Amino acid sequence: MASLNKVLLIGNLTRDPDVRMMSNGRPVCNFGLALNRSYKDAEGNRKDETTFIDVECFGPRAEAVGRFFTKGRAIFVEGRLKLDQWESKEGEKRSAIRVVLDNFEFVDSKQDVTQNRNSVVQEQTISPPLEETNKLNESSENDLDDDVPF
Numbered sequence: 001m002a003s004l005n006k007v008l009l010i011g012n013l014t015r016d017p018d019v020r021m022m023s024n025g026r027p028v029c030n031f032g033l034a035l036n037r038s039y040k041d042a043e044g045n046r047k048d049e050t051t052f053i054d055v056e057c058f059g060p061r062a063e064a065v066g067r068f069f070t071k072g073r074a075i076f077v078e079g080r081l082k083l084d085q086w087e088s089k090e091g092e093k094r095s096a097i098r099v100v101l102d103n104f105e106f107v108d109s110k111q112d113v114t115q116n117r118n119s120v121v122q123e124q125t126i127s128p129p130l131e132e133t134n135k136l137n138e139s140s141e142n143d144l145d146d147d148v149p150f
Contacts, residue, residue, distance in 0.1 A: 005080040007099050010107055011035040012074050014052060019066035029062035031055055031069070033077065033099075055079070057101035065104060074107035 014032035022028050035051045055077060057065055069075060079101040088094050 007077070007079050007081055009033060009035060009053070009077045009079075009099065010074065011053075011077075013069055013071050016071050017066045017069055019062055026058060027060075027062040027066075029057050029065050031065065033075070054096070054098040055101055056082075056098060057104075061101060061104065065101070068106075076105040076107050077101050078103040 011033040014034050017029050017031040019027055019029045031054075033053050033055050035053065037049045037051070039047055039049070041047050057079075065075075077099060079099045082098050082100045083095060084098060085093065085095045
């Protein structure tokens, strides 16, 4: 029988990402995600529902999420569900479902983030990688001009 484990979510970080190094030297990042849903109940009243989910990611993506995202920032997450099971100190069996991030994208723009923040946000924290890529491309183009023989 075939199966599919694919999750697509857009939400806001509930806390700053926590990036740590595993014993093998690979980075791992954990953060919480709030998913909001608005709907009307049977009487026509507007209701809001929030679902909280834990997300983890590894490697270069973990470093990127830790560098570019902060609490409150919107993110698009593509990943898979993972069931964690353990036994508590009292001997009770526990479990939790989390999302393992395979890919992510920025949802908001730099202007949206700075306008929606009450506190001062450092430029380095909110700069999307695309801006860095553009800067690298500009410097590469300038370097190429020096190499052209005409």
